[in-house]
Amino acid sequence: MHTTTAHVYPIDNIDTDRIIPGKYTKTLDMSALASHVLEDLDPDFAKKVQTGDILVAGNNFGCGSSREQAPIAIKAAGISVVVAKTFARIFYRNAINIGLPVIEVEKHNIQSGDSISIDLENGVVTNHTRNETYQATRMPQQMIDILNAGGLVNYLIQHGDYV
Amino acid sequence: MKQTISEKIISKHTGKPVKAGDIAIVHVDGVMATDATSPFAIKAFREMGGKKLWDSKKVSLIIDHASPAPNETVANLHKLMRDFSAEMGCRLYDIGEGICHQLMVEDAHVKPGDLFLGADSHTPTYGALNAFAIGVGSTDLAATMLTGKTWLKVPKSIKLTINGELRKGVTAKDLILFLLKELGVEGANYQAVEFTGETIQHMTLASRMVIANMSSEMGAKTGLVDPTGLELWYPFEPTFADKDAEYIRELSFDVSALRPQIAKPHSPENVVAIDELKGTKINYAFIGSCTNTRLEDLHAAADVLKGKQLSNGVRLIIAPASKRVFNDALKDGTIEILSSAGATFITSGCGPCVGSHLGVPGDGEVVISSTNRNFQGRMGNPKALVYLGSPAVVAASALAGEIVEPE
Numbered sequence: 001m002h003t004t005t006a007h008v009y010p011i012d013n014i015d016t017d018r019i020i021p022g023k024y025t026k027t028l029d030m031s032a033l034a035s036h037v038l039e040d041l042d043p044d045f046a047k048k049v050q051t052g053d054i055l056v057a058g059n060n061f062g063c064g065s066s067r068e069q070a071p072i073a074i075k076a077a078g079i080s081v082v083v084a085k086t087f088a089r090i091f092y093r094n095a096i097n098i099g100l101p102v103i104e105v106e107k108h109n110i111q112s113g114d115s116i117s118i119d120l121e122n123g124v125v126t127n128h129t130r131n132e133t134y135q136a137t138r139m140p141q142q143m144i145d146i147l148n149a150g151g152l153v154n155y156l157i158q159h160g161d162y163v
Numbered sequence: 164m165k166q167t168i169s170e171k172i173i174s175k176h177t178g179k180p181v182k183a184g185d186i187a188i189v190h191v192d193g194v195m196a197t198d199a200t201s202p203f204a205i206k207a208f209r210e211m212g213g214k215k216l217w218d219s220k221k222v223s224l225i226i227d228h229a230s231p232a233p234n235e236t237v238a239n240l241h242k243l244m245r246d247f248s249a250e251m252g253c254r255l256y257d258i259g260e261g262i263c264h265q266l267m268v269e270d271a272h273v274k275p276g277d278l279f280l281g282a283d284s285h286t287p288t289y290g291a292l293n294a295f296a297i298g299v300g301s302t303d304l305a306a307t308m309l310t311g312k313t314w315l316k317v318p319k320s321i322k323l324t325i326n327g328e329l330r331k332g333v334t335a336k337d338l339i340l341f342l343l344k345e346l347g348v349e350g351a352n353y354q355a356v357e358f359t360g361e362t363i364q365h366m367t368l369a370s371r372m373v374i375a376n377m378s379s380e381m382g383a384k385t386g387l388v389d390p391t392g393l394e395l396w397y398p399f400e401p402t403f404a405d406k407d408a409e410y411i412r413e414l415s416f417d418v419s420a421l422r423p424q425i426a427k428p429h430s431p432e433n434v435v436a437i438d439e440l441k442g443t444k445i446n447y448a449f450i451g452s453c454t455n456t457r458l459e460d461l462h463a464a465a466d467v468l469k470g471k472q473l474s475n476g477v478r479l480i481i482a483p484a485s486k487r488v489f490n491d492a493l494k495d496g497t498i499e500i501l502s503s504a505g506a507t508f509i510t511s512g513c514g515p516c517v518g519s520h521l522g523v524p525g526d527g528e529v530v531i532s533s534t535n536r537n538f539q540g541r542m543g544n545p546k547a548l549v550y551l552g553s554p555a556v557v558a559a560s561a562l563a564g565e566i567v568e569p570e
Binding site: 018028063065069072093097098161 | 186199203236237298305313352353517523
């Protein structure tokens, strides 16, 4: 299985203004969004991320606004999965809808730099650095279907309607 | 089956009785998106193969977040919205018409009993009207623009019963800030909040909108205000919760002794009574946003500022909720009072609240604002300190140069 590096911010309530400030959201340019992602939390974040890395946070990740630019910016920066203890609901839906996997893991011991692999289908996170595995909360079937389609756009292209 | 307000409205829109925890595919009565969310919604709609809207009369696009356009990038996003609405025949509210949530209510595009989706997190505002309204992102909205439907998990509900008469100078904003302190920013995650009790039942529509609006700050899927006492300018059939409906949590508060409340930087749950902050010097006061800049809010500010002048070195910016609010305040003399006192009026819209247009505070500056969020960087500068309070407190603080309660 493909392993990636974790970037851990063990902070609760990382809001959408910190993920991508409102002043940068009025654009359709993905690379412009990616360059500012999480800059008020960690100015070097965008530079540190290698394509495929994972982002790890605390409770209620993505609270605040409905801006889809938040998960878009994270995905465009190269993050392949976001792991948090819990997610705010609009962020959670938005991430799945744009094809950015997000999983809730209540208990884990992931530290920045750990080598991680994730089995989304079974909700299992493996920490290769510490030889540990963690169980994720199962998401509703509707969300698994949308995620498996690669996002809501592809889901609707495939099905033509909600099924 | 005994049902909450959410369960009743969702049942009506999915054609069968539902209960909390069920996944439902629902018909939607209307949708709206702003210039912050429409561009990605239009892009996703096209990518889905969308050629026409499911019902053009039920789709509204509103230019309010960066209005009028501050630069060519935004100007082109606005142009994209105008071109799309012309092509699809949907409604477009152009610059200066007002803030999305105010317009949807004023023009009755959302009504009691409706199930409504908005690509803006403060969409639960319509819970003031006894509608089930949820905030979604751009792609979810695009899917509804195409199909007229969405899917959702029927939320569990929290019931908050509020009794007692608010003291003079204490408002719906103080009440919701107090409740936010009690529940916290994730206190209602994925759940609906029902607000009831005599305090709520005596509130104006504008005040009910303040309450429902900031339920989103609790992480709520939506906030629903008891329709008892709700007065509208058109006939409607209210949806009440059944007496024995099931709630995940029930809390009661007597607020007759409540003091004005302030949220300190950098979270709307970081709430204290104003007494703890007296003497905090301010540089900038803002009355605006979908939360608190309706006619009753401008009246509250004018009551404080009539015949007086802002404190030296303090600026007060006001962005009325809509052109209609501005015109009403113009006709009844409120604008003259506020302007003469030194207030600066800007285009109706969201800009300063969300840091997307005008009114950005400087490094280290202290802001008192009638808005809904004070996350770090929210107003466009992570080095500013933003305090949240009622319009009356904002006006009184602008007069004093420091955080004070209205006399």
